Amino acid sequence: xxxxxYTGPNExxxxxxxxxxxxxxxxxxxxxxxGICGSDMHAYHGHDPRRQPGLVLGHEFAxxxxxxxxxxxxxxxxxxxxxxxxxxxxxxxxxxxxxxCINRTMxxxxxxxxxxxxxxxxxxxxxxxxxxxxxxxxxMTEPAATALHALNxxxxxxxxxxxxxxxxxxxxxxxxxxxxxxxxSYGCRDVEVAEVNPLRRESAERHAGCRTFDxxxxxxxxxxxxxxxxxxxxxxxxxxxxxxxxxxxxxxxxGLLDWDSEIDMRKLTLAEISLLGTYTYSMADMRATVAALxxxxxxxxxxxxxxxLDAGGHAFxxxxxxxxxxSKLILVPE
Numbered sequence: 001x002x003x004x005x006y007t008g009p010n011e012x013x014x015x016x017x018x019x020x021x022x023x024x025x026x027x028x029x030x031x032x033x034x035g036i037c038g039s040d041m042h043a044y045h046g047h048d049p050r051r052q053p054g055l056v057l058g059h060e061f062a063x064x065x066x067x068x069x070x071x072x073x074x075x076x077x078x079x080x081x082x083x084x085x086x087x088x089x090x091x092x093x094x095x096x097x098x099x100x101c102i103n104r105t106m107x108x109x110x111x112x113x114x115x116x117x118x119x120x121x122x123x124x125x126x127x128x129x130x131x132x133x134x135x136x137x138x139x140m141t142e143p144a145a146t147a148l149h150a151l152n153x154x155x156x157x158x159x160x161x162x163x164x165x166x167x168x169x170x171x172x173x174x175x176x177x178x179x180x181x182x183x184x185s186y187g188c189r190d191v192e193v194a195e196v197n198p199l200r201r202e203s204a205e206r207h208a209g210c211r212t213f214d215x216x217x218x219x220x221x222x223x224x225x226x227x228x229x230x231x232x233x234x235x236x237x238x239x240x241x242x243x244x245x246x247x248x249x250x251x252x253x254x255g256l257l258d259w260d261s262e263i264d265m266r267k268l269t270l271a272e273i274s275l276l277g278t279y280t281y282s283m284a285d286m287r288a289t290v291a292a293l294x295x296x297x298x299x300x301x302x303x304x305x306x307x308x309l310d311a312g313g314h315a316f317x318x319x320x321x322x323x324x325x326x327s328k329l330i331l332v333p334e
Contacts, residue, residue: 001116002014002016002017002116002117002333002334003112003115004057004115004116004313005017005115006044006051006053006057007054008046009044009046010044010045010046010320012044012313012316013313014312017056020118020119021120022120024069027068027070027120027123028065028066028118028119028120029061029119030066030117031061031114031116031117031333032062032063032064032078032135032138032333033062033135033139033330033331034058034062034113034114034309034331034333035058035139035142035143035304035328035331036060036316036330036331037060037142037174038173038255039059039256040058040316043057044057044316050110051108055112055113056108057108057113058108058114058331059083059106059109059113059142060114060139060141060143060330061080061113061114061119061139062129062135062136063078063080063081064078064079065079066118068123070122073126078128078129078135078138079126079127079129080129080139080141080290081107081125081127082125082126082283083106083113083125083142084104085104085121085122086101087102087103090103096284098282098283099281099285100279107119115309115312116333117309117333117334127141127287127290130290136301136304136306136330137301141289142286143174143328145280145281145285145288145289146254146281147179147182149281149285150229150254150278151179151182151183151252153252153278154229154250154276157250157276158226158250159248160226162186162187162227163186163188163189165188165190165226166224166225166227167188167190167191167225167227167228168191168193168194168224168225168244169192169231170193170194170229170230170231170240171195171232171237172194172195172200172201172204173200175254175255176204176229176231176232177200177204177207177208177303178298179229181207181299184208185292191208191210192211192212192225194212194213194214194220194237195215196215196216197322198214199322200325200327201213201214202325203326208299215236215237215240220240220243220244223244223245224246226246226248226250227245227250227252228244228249229251229252230251230252231255233256234257234258235258235260238261239261239262241253242263242267242268243264245271245273246271248271248273249273249274250274250276251273251275251276253275253278254278303325303327304326304328304329305326305328305330306330306332307329307330307331308333309331309333309334312331315329
């Protein structure tokens with residue numbers, strides 16, 4: 001089978017790989033669509049020691065069951081799936097917080113991913129896709145679930161309802177744009193997006209109806225926003241988030257572009273800021289996200305673009321150069 005393989009920093013190649021052999025309780029999926037994630041780009045740049053050359057990346061997928069060794073999942077089922085492979089036995093899994101499973105592994109990191117014609121995965125990780133839902137939309141479940149999980153977590157600590165907040169989303173990539181779209185669906189009227197790429201600013205304005213600005217050239221007013229969502233996770237964006245948040249406000253930190261930073265602990269303490277970390281999603285979040293996507297909570301997703309899997313190397317180059325307006329490129333195997 002064909003697979004798009006990470007062969008070295010800034011290098012992706014189409015290579016032949018063996019057809020996957022499923023273990024008991026697993027299925028083989030014919031991949032219908034798979035998105036390129038920011039973490040795939042991080043690996044592409046050689047910045048993720050967990051993802052070594054020779055690996056098939058890709059964990060935002062939709063597919064059709066081609067072979068099943070799980071009685072509950074028949075061949076022909078249309079599915080997406082949770083790329084986190086969890087144990088189901090640890091305290092976190094038993095609490096329904098399976099995203100924190102201490103024994104978790106991951107598609108596209110510890111096992112071959114979905115940048116291929118076929119991929120194996122445990123049946124327990126699958127979520128059914130409605131018949132009327134397109135494969136490209138279903139492949140958006142993983143990043144959309146990240147946004148949904150982060151917003152739901154944030155609402156637990158907010159002092160006023162989310163629709164009343166003035167909100168800043170830092171980063172107009174897929175997670176930032178999906179978060180902005182979901183915020184609007186939740187009733188938030190005052191959402192701004194900070195993004196350095198002018199093409200992505202234009203996309204956020206057109207598709208999410210948000211005001212945007214370039215944080216490199218525009219000074220962000222201090223103490224302006226009750227809620228700040230950092231979808232980038234860089235030293236500069238953490239500094240921006242802390243400066244922009246109002247006393248008593250909430251910052252949710254999603255992105256992990258880099259790890260070194262200083263946090264203004266004086267403001268965090270004296271202004272009683274709630275700073276939250278969020279990691280991925282639970283299976284419950286994934287199921288809720290499929291329903292939300294299908295119901296239109298994230299809009300029509302017309303901003304996402306597709307490319308054939310064979311053009312995957314060029315797609316990575318385009319994203320690296322910031323030469324496309326879309327924040328989500330989805331690869332479609334032949």
